[in-house]
Amino acid sequence: MGKGRLEAFSDGVIAVIITVLVLEMKVPHGPELQALAPVLPVFLSYVLSFVYVGIYWANHHHFLHASQHVNGRVLWANLHLLFWLSLFPFATGWMGENHFAPVPVAVYGLVLLMAALAWRPFQSALIAANGGSESLLAHALARDWKGVASPLLYAAAIGLAFIHPAIAGLLYIAVAVMWLVPDRRIETRLTRA
Amino acid sequence: MGKGRLEAFSDGVIAVIITVLVLEMKVPHGPELQALAPVLPVFLSYVLSFVYVGIYWANHHHFLHASQHVNGRVLWANLHLLFWLSLFPFATGWMGENHFAPVPVAVYGLVLLMAALAWRPFQSALIAANGGSESLLAHALARDWKGVASPLLYAAAIGLAFIHPAIAGLLYIAVAVMWLVPDRRIETRLTRA
C-alpha cells in the first residue's frame, strides 16, 4: 500500500486544522486599537497551537519520509492521531477566550497529552510496517527522550495549572521549544546511512 | 483518465469534512469544568462521525488502490458519495446539540443510510471501469455481507429511534465497529494475487 495518499490526506487535515485555529479569533466589532485587547490572549493561544501543529506536521513529514510502507494499522493509528489534533482549535479557543483560566489551561494540556500519547502507537505501527526494531527508523528513535519527557511534562502541567496557570503555560512553551529542533535525529541518520 | 486527481480531490473534501465536524463543537463561554457539560453530547456525536468519515476514507483508499482506471461515471458517483458525506457535520451538530432527541437521531441515521446507498453505485462504477465482474475488485467483494447489512441496520435504527434513541445510537456504534476492520478482504486478495 502506497504512503502517498496517507500523506496527502494527513496534509489536508493538518492544513485545515492549522487554518481553522485562526477562525477562533473572532473579528472585534469596534475599529479602535483597544478592541484588539480581548483578542490578544486568543492570539497568543493561537501562536502556541500553530507551533504545536507545525511540530506535529514536521515530525509526521520526517517519519513518513523515512518509511517505505504503510498498512491498515498505520492508517488507523494516523486517524487516531489526527482526531486529537482536530481538538486543538476547540481547546485553543476555550483557553484564549477565558484568558488562561485554570480549567481551560488544564484541558488544553489534556489535548496536548492525548495527542502525544496518540503519537506513540502511530510511531510503533510505522516501525512495525518498515522492518521492525532493526529498521533505520527504530535506530533513529533508540534514545527518544523527548518522546518520553513530553507526556510527563504535559501531565505535570495539567496538575500545576490549578496552582497557577502560568506555570502550565510556561511548561507548554518549554516543550514546544524542545521540539522545535525535531528532525536532526532522522535527518542525521539518513544522511549517515 | 488518471485516478490521481480523483483521489486528491476526495482527500481534500473528506479532510475538510472531518475537520469541519469539530467546528460544530462551539467553545463554551464560562471557564469552569461544568461549562463543558453541554458540549459532551456534541463531543460524543463528533467521535462517532469522525470514526464514520474515517471508515469511508479508509474504504475509499482501498478501493481506489485496487483500481487502475476511472471514468466520468466514477467521477460523478464519487461526487454523489461526497455529497452525502458533506451532510455529516450538519447531522452531527443537530443530534449533539439536542442531546440525542429522537428526530435528530433518526435524521443522522438517514444521512448514514444515504451515504451507504451512495457507496453502492460508486463501487459498481469502479468495478465496471476496472474489468467488470472478472476483476480482482469484484472477486474481493463477492461476499459483501457488510455492504448489505449496513443499510438494513441503518433503516432499522431510524425506525427504532422513535422507540428509544439509545437503541439507534447503539446500532450506529455497532455498524461502525463492524467496519473498523474493513480492509482485510481487499488487502488479502491483493497479497494472494
Add this chain to the structure above:
Amino acid sequence: MGKGRLEAFSDGVIAVIITVLVLEMKVPHGPELQALAPVLPVFLSYVLSFVYVGIYWANHHHFLHASQHVNGRVLWANLHLLFWLSLFPFATGWMGENHFAPVPVAVYGLVLLMAALAWRPFQSALIAANGGSESLLAHALARDWKGVASPLLYAAAIGLAFIHPAIAGLLYIAVAVMWLVPDRRIETRLTRA
C-alpha cells in the same frame, strides 16, 4: 512549468468551497422535524451549488488532463475562476435564507454568470499554452455551444428573476442538467486520437 501543483491547489480550493457551502446550513435549535423546515430552501440551494461546483471541478479536471503545459497566464486565469467560485457559498446562503426572493436569486445568477465568463479566459489560456488553435483541446471545443449558451441563459435568468424567481431557478437547473454530461467531447476526442 508542471501542471501538478496547479491541479493540487485548485483541488484544494474547490474541495474547501464545496464543503464550506454546507456550513451555510445552520444547525436548527429545536429537536422537532418542523425545525428543519426553514433549512429546506438552504438545503435545496446547497444541492444546486454542489452540482455546479462539481461540474466546474469535472471540467477543470478534463481540461487539465488534456493539457501538458501551464504558464503564468493560465495560473492567473485559474485564480480568477476560483475567485468567482469562492463566492458560491455566500450567494447560496443568501438565496436559501431568503427563500428564493428575487434579488438574492438574481445575485446568485450573477455569480454563476461571472464564473461562466471567467471560464472563457481560462480555457483560452490553456489552449494557447498547449499548441493553440491546432491543438486537440481546440478541436474538441470547436463546437462549444454549451459554453456559448450558458452565459446567455444566466443573463436571461437574472432578468427573469424579477418577474418570478422560479423561472430563474428552473433555468439554473436546466443549465446544470445540460452540463451534467460534460466530458464526452474531450473524452471521445482523446480516445479517437
Add this chain to the structure above:
Amino acid sequence: MGKGRLEAFSDGVIAVIITVLVLEMKVPHGPELQALAPVLPVFLSYVLSFVYVGIYWANHHHFLHASQHVNGRVLWANLHLLFWLSLFPFATGWMGENHFAPVPVAVYGLVLLMAALAWRPFQSALIAANGGSESLLAHALARDWKGVASPLLYAAAIGLAFIHPAIAGLLYIAVAVMWLVPDRRIETRLTRA
C-alpha cells in the same frame, strides 16, 4: 528531503486561507439589494486579500519550482510564512467590517508587512538549500527591487493610514499591481538556462 510534501501542505493551507477569507463576508438577513451595502467594503477587502494570497501562492509555486531541495530550515521558514498569511482572514474581516477605519487599515498593513518580512528568510533558506549564491535562484533574484520596495511601502502605508486610510489602501493596491507580474524573472532565467 523531497519538496513534494512541502508543496502539498502549503497548497492545502493557502487553499483554506483563500476560501476562509470569504467566510468573513457574513450573509445579510434582508432579501433587498440594500442589504448588500454593508457587505460591500468587506467584499472589496476580500478582493484585495484574494489577490495578495494569489500572489503569494504564485511566487511560492515559482520558487519551489526553481528549487530541487528543501530541508528543516526551509520547512520552518515556510511555516513562519504561512503563519502570517493565516492572519489575512482576521485582518481582512476587521478592516472590511469597520469600513476602512484607520486602525484596522494599519493592522491590515502590519499583516502584509509581516508576511513580506517572513518571505525573506524563506527565500534565503531555499537559496541556501539549493546551491547558495551561485544558484539559478540567487541569480534570478540579484536585482530584487520589488522584494525591497514592498516592505518599505507597507511601512509607509501603516503610518499614512492615520492621515487618511485611503492613502494606505491605494498603496496596498499599488504594491499588489506591482506584483501581479511576478514570475517573469524566474521564468525567463529558467528558459534561458
